[in-house]
Amino acid sequence: xxxxxxxxxxxxxxxxxxxxxxxxxxxxxxxxxxxxxxxxxxxxxxxxxxxxxxxxxxxxxxxxxxxxxxxxxxxxxxxxxxxxxxxxxxxxxxxxxxxxxxxxxxxxxxxxxxxxxxx
Amino acid sequence: xxxxxxxxxxxxxxxxxxxxxxxxxxxxxxxxxxxxxxxxxxxxxxxxxxxxxxxxxxxxxxxxxxxxxxxxxxxxxxxxxxxxxxxxxxxxxxxxxxxxxxxxxxx
Numbered sequence: 001x002x003x004x005x006x007x008x009x010x011x012x013x014x015x016x017x018x019x020x021x022x023x024x025x026x027x028x029x030x031x032x033x034x035x036x037x038x039x040x041x042x043x044x045x046x047x048x049x050x051x052x053x054x055x056x057x058x059x060x061x062x063x064x065x066x067x068x069x070x071x072x073x074x075x076x077x078x079x080x081x082x083x084x085x086x087x088x089x090x091x092x093x094x095x096x097x098x099x100x101x102x103x104x105x106x107x108x109x110x111x112x113x114x115x116x117x118x119x
Numbered sequence: 120x121x122x123x124x125x126x127x128x129x130x131x132x133x134x135x136x137x138x139x140x141x142x143x144x145x146x147x148x149x150x151x152x153x154x155x156x157x158x159x160x161x162x163x164x165x166x167x168x169x170x171x172x173x174x175x176x177x178x179x180x181x182x183x184x185x186x187x188x189x190x191x192x193x194x195x196x197x198x199x200x201x202x203x204x205x206x207x208x209x210x211x212x213x214x215x216x217x218x219x220x221x222x223x224x225x226x
């Protein structure tokens with residue numbers, strides 16, 4: 001079955017760019033849509049955005065000016081870039097598949113990657 | 120944005136209890152409502168999609184109901200492995216939004 005795994009730096013300095021990659025195995029990245037979701041420690045879940053192959057993206061308006069999601073089909077990976085980070089961006093970042101049916105849902109999720117924004 | 124409001128935010132219950140969690144949307148979302156379970160240190164997992172459809176592999180003691188703006192997740196007989204935090208999520212429109220969560224604790 002499809003499995004997702006996040007990777008990237010666990011510590012980012014304020015004002016810099018957070019970059020994470022999600023590796024997809026067990027299925028084609030050309031189907032479905034691929035999401036980033038975050039969760040500040042001890043808090044709730046916030047949807048960041050998604051990409052639908054080959055390149056349609058939808059972002060949360062609250063983050064839209066700072067977010068870019070891209071896909072590399074050859075590597076079966078999709079990526080998140082979040083610019084100008086502050087400590088408020090400290091969170092566990094999850095990647096998740098969006099099932100392409102209506103209504104849709106997130107399944108499966110990666111295990112999550114904790115990113116701390118601190119100098 | 121569609122706001123999702125869950126209640127209660129936490130509850131204490133005993134093994135074998137029937138537990139009900141509610142979720143209210145700020146506008147009608149038909150049955151575009153999903154429920155997730157999150158255990159400490161783990162990613163969320165879908166339990167119920169489209170308001171009432173049980174995800175494959177999820178025990179039948181979990182059920183969902185509702186449409187429009189009001190939804191319910193019910194655990195018919197709480198088991199030790201069910202102590203976790205539960206989130207509702209609307210997929211009616213973007214940005215996709217989650218409820219604040221309901222933490223189910225052992226009484």
